[in-house]
Amino acid sequence: MTNISGIMEQKIDKLDCKILAELDKNCRVSDGVLAKRIKRSRQTVAYRINRLVKDGVITGFYAAINPNKMGHRLFKIYLKFRNIPKRREELISYLRQSMNVYWMGECDGSWDIIFALYAKDEYMFYSLKNELLSTFKDIIVDFYGDYLLDVKQYPKMYFTGKLEKPVEFGGVVVQNKLDSLDFRILDYVIGNARAPTVEIAKRVSSTPPTVSSRLKKLEKLGVIIQYRIGVNLIRLGLEYYKAIVRLESHTSEELKELLEYCSQLPEIQYFIRNLWQIEPEFVVRNYNEYYDIINKLKEKFPQTIKTVDSVILRTDEWTPGFKKMMMPTS
DSSP states (O other): BBTTTBOOOOOOOOHHHHHHHHHHHTTTOOHHHHHHTTTHHHHHHHHHHOOOOOOOOTEEEEEOOOOBBBEEEEEEEEEEEOHHHHHHHHHHHHHTTSSSSEEEEEEESSSSSEEEESSHHHHHHHHHHHHHHTTTTEEEEEEEEEEEEEEEEEEGGTTTTTOOOEEEEEEEBOOOOHHHHHHHHHHHHTOTTTTOEEEEHHHSOHHHHHHHHHHHHHHHHEEEEEEEEEEEEEGGEEEEEEEEEEOOOOHHHHOOOHHHHHHOOTTTTEEEEEESSSEEEESSSSSSHHHHHHHHHHOOOOOTTEHHHHEEOOOOOOOOOHHHSSSSSO
């Protein structure tokens, strides 16, 4: 079947879904351990994973990093464009090449693009923001900026419908002391998280025991928070929505109740808490499913939710700047 994007949808079965769900919780899990978890042979697991990669369902194996544990603060920028296609592409290229942008998503809806960047402090963010707005003032018709407090990152529960606890990044800024070997390991595992320890050691000119020890250290420090997979949602006939929710005056208990409610939805991917708003993100089959989730959310919390703006994320991109910012400054 071909979807509205003109891309053939890939059919996957329950066994594929179990494998995908386990890999998303920790993609460094060995084929043998994964085989025991899903009660299949090691050969079956290896074949299924290779097929899912070949068919374009799995787009990569990634280490999720918490910049706040490396002395950085996270910021968000939202942009609305004039209809000037050439300048739009130039702006997107500018963001992809930035040393500070680590994630961006092109959208349809309230905003045309949303991206996250990190900086050492508010002054650096102010400078980066002004440079962007002055360079592309001819195309930007509206913008908004915010400070990202923390994020709940959920496993891809939509594969199995089984509820799982999230991991968290953002939070208090800590300047952990890392050396050049730590940075070389991070630089490699960010985009090659399933690589065997022997391969990583060879790439970073170290030994497997040392690499294993350093990975454990980075995990303990909270620099590495998870090893995940990238998934081509379009290939699976799924859509990715972000709800931008402005809240009425509320207590911490009311926000906790809202978070707990969202955590019971297997479609949730992220629960982002900014300085002035929250952003739950959902993976669903279509807009009607998303609309139903948002309507129930507003009915459940009428005194807490003020407004909800929505965007559908057409891209979900970790940029090269994410890797470059992993390198030491001296």
